[in-house]
Amino acid sequence: GAGVSQSPSNKVTEKGKDVELRCDPISGHTALYWYRQSLGQGLEFLIYFQGNSAPDKSGLPSDRFSAERTGGSVSTLTIQRTQQEDSAVYLCASSLNRNYEQYFGPGTRLTVT
């Protein structure tokens, strides 16, 4: 079956521009997560959506980062006024519910020049 998909796979942007990253979770999964992975590092939690509950935004590094999940399915991560330190791979995951295994997408590699 279809897994988690993300788009674009690669994004190069100039410093100061806004970017939007998209995640399509596995159908029927109520939980959706965004993580960030810098080169050679582990994954850093950003934000979590569970059904209609208020999202857990505790991992967002600054107010330049925001995310939405429309209709309980597709999610968009927006980074405003990008900085070079935002360069990383942004990974999306979904799970049937919290405390179940999370299935990851292939990620979006963001490069801020």
Place this chain on the structure above:
Amino acid sequence: GESVGLHLPTLSVQEGDNSIINCAYSNSASDYFIWYKQESGKGPQFIIDIRSNMDKRQGQRVTVLLNKTVKHLSLQIAATQPGDSAVYFCAENRGSGNTGKLIFGQGTTLQVKP
């Protein structure tokens, strides 16, 4: 502090040998642990998980051991194959009332020598 750590950044094993990758965690309230495998250019792939009411769980060629007394987690891979070469991450989930977010370790690179 909030951290999940791995004891070795790189592990090199001979094809056919068994591999053991270790992980230490710091939060005794964590109740769910997962091992992920990440190949170059791909997202992490679920390998095996274990809940805190267990101390051992087996999958196909993999075994996860959990020692809550010393807050230690290990992944054992039997008869390691070249296709097992990847970065392995342990992750923990922080107990009841949490939101399901995972705290990841830094990763151990497994290199399988033919």
